[in-house]
Amino acid sequence: MIHCAIEKPVLFSYEECLWFLDRNLDECLYRVENGEVVRALCIGGETVLFRISDGGDVLRLAISDGGDKHMPAVEAFVRAWIDFDTPLERFYEQLREVPALSYMPEQYGGLRLIGIPDLFECLCWCVIGQQINLSFAYTLKRRFVENFGGVVEKGGHVLRTFPTCSTVAELHVEQLRALQFSGGKARYLTQIARAFCNGDISRKHVEPLPRDERLRMLMRLPGVGPWTANYVLMKSFRDPDAVAVGDAGLLNALLRHGLITHKGESSRIDELFAQFAGYRAYLVLYLWRSLSARA
DNA sequence: CGCCAGGTTAGAG
DNA sequence: CTCTAACATGGC
Structure with a gap:
């Protein structure tokens, strides 16, 4: 177990951010327990488990044993995820x-824009959430992650990681239909996954472009319209x-x-x-x- | 039963 | 370009 402390930025509320992270009870990619956030992260082929807690003037990070060398990557992920730098x-x-x-400012002061740093995950989440209520969207995401994502068990925690594009690219539409995905969502998800596998799209390609070009690139993907493209700009590209x-x-x-x-x-x-x-x-x-x- | 939900697409006018 | 139906299902 290795620890680290990150200084909180001005106008940062751990409580508000935690409220956002915990507002939906069916979130499956991390847990909020006793005021702490526990999550698994894939870094260079390894899956590491980390924990965030409130340390007053600082945010405390802890990585479960074996992941010591990944602390810089975890810290960078957390800073980006919780938007420390705005x-x-x-x-x-x-x-x-x-x-x-x-x-x-009084009511929500210190609430930060919690992002979805991984572009593939962000796009999938958008497609899953399109035109259905949020609670059903979280149900579908849970089924998607539990069926096709990764599992880590460490220190009494069971944590999951988002499915990879290669896994999703191989799925048949019927597999997703069986989980109550619409035919449209099922097709879009597999087609978007293939676009990532083929190299037709990647963060590296989209990131350097100006806003309009980013939107255009994203909207070339099936199932990605103006709402999704802008949501991705907001949550993944910040x-x-x-x-x-x-x-x-x-x-x-x-x-x-x-x-x-x-x-x-x-x-x-x-x-x-x-x-x-x-x-x-x-x-x-x-x-x-x-x-x-x-x- | 009806209407809306963190929309997008294909087809018609 | 704008307008519409279809999509699949849950929540209220």
């Missing part, structure tokens, strides 16, 4: 300028201005705040987001956050 001061100023949103256009939850949040009176007021939405240049993705996150009551 300063939020300016965003909170922007929120305070909009009366309907001015409560947010584009600060990516907005999941037309998102059902986002529209509901805008309605609840009286920022629009009916869905389809795209010009008014554009105006609002224009005020949040540099932090549009964070505005989406905080609006999503507002849809869930505090536990």
Whole structure:
């Protein structure tokens, strides 16, 4: 067991981030227990288990034995996953300028944009979640991971890793249909997996491109439309201005705040987001956050 | 039973 | 380019 402490950034709330990580009880890629996050991570062919806990001014990381040499990679993953490196001061100023949103820095202060660093995982999660309610989406993801992903058992924990593209590329549509995936989702998932295996797409290819090119590259994949492409920019590439256009939850949040009176007021939405240049993705996150009551 | 859900696609006009 | 139906199923 090796430990490490990361200094928390300004405007960081362990509690808020933990709330986000724990808000859905059916998450299968990590566990939240006793205020700690436990997760498995594949690094260079090895699977290491790590644990995150609150250490006051620091975040504590612990890696289970054997994984000592992977601490730098785990630390880098956690920093990226929980978005340590975005300063939020300016965003909170922007929120305070909009009366309907001015409560947010107080209510959700320190909430960070928890990402999905792996591009393949992020795309699969989008396809799984399209046009179904979130709880069913988590059910489908669990079935997907439990049936086709990896398992690690260490120190009394059973943890799972996301299926690899080579595994998913070999799946038959009927295997996914049996898990109650629609025919469309089943086809998209296997086709996207093949695109990764073929090298038709990879993070390395997409990352260097400007936003429009990234969107275009992503939308060439089957099952990837504007919503998914922007969601991927937000959660996997950390584009600060990516907005999941037309998102059902986002529209509901805008309605609840009286920022629009009916869905389809795209010009008014554009105006609002224009005020949040540099932090549009964070505005989406905080609006999503507002849809869930505090536990 | 009906309507909506972290949408996308194919086909028609 | 815009509009529509179909997709499959759960939650309410």
